[in-house]
Amino acid sequence: MSRVDDTVVLASGIKVDALALEHILDAQDEISRSAIVLSKTREHLLALIEPSPSHLSELEDVKTAVLRVNLNLPYEKRVQRDSIVFVDRLPLTTKATLHRKQVKKILSGNNGEWPLEHVVVSTLKMPE
Numbered sequence: 863m864s865r866v867d868d869t870v871v872l873a874s875g876i877k878v879d880a881l882a883l884e885h886i887l888d889a890q891d892e893i894s895r896s897a898i899v900l901s902k903t904r905e906h907l908l909a910l911i912e913p914s915p916s917h918l919s920e921l922e923d924v925k926t927a928v929l930r931v932n933l934n935l936p937y938e939k940r941v942q943r944d945s946i947v948f949v950d951r952l953p954l955t956t957k958a959t960l961h962r963k964q965v966k967k968i969l970s971g972n973n974g975e976w977p978l979e980h981v982v983v984s985t986l987k988m989p990e
Contacts, residue, residue: 872905873905878939883931883941887931890930896909896912898910902973906941907939911948928946949981952965
């Protein structure tokens with residue numbers, strides 16, 4: 863059974879078990895750690911991905927790993943290609959697990975976006 867804060871609810875009302883999706887992503891060789899959060903609009907998922915050190919120069923492979931995981935998910939629970947952000951590190955608790963509250967605090971303090979100084983590469987569409 864997952865905790866309430868491990869579940870995110872899209873604007874459409876669809877519930878996504880973020881923790882379960884993170885476990886699947888974290889099992890990929892290309893990914894050290896991941897965090898699944900809601901986009902600013904709450905209409906889709908945002909994947910914060912900390913690439914494994916051996917794949918830092920192969921971010922396209924890391925993106926492919928995320929999209930490969932999507933193949934086993936219902937369409938509405940998939941991470942869209944333009945909603946993947948590669949980060950240098952994600953905050954951890956003293957037990958070396960994702961510090962979800964800290965992730966939320968960082969996002970809320972930056973208007974729903976990960977601070978650029980900690981972004982390796984972002985696939986988010988930028989406003990024109």
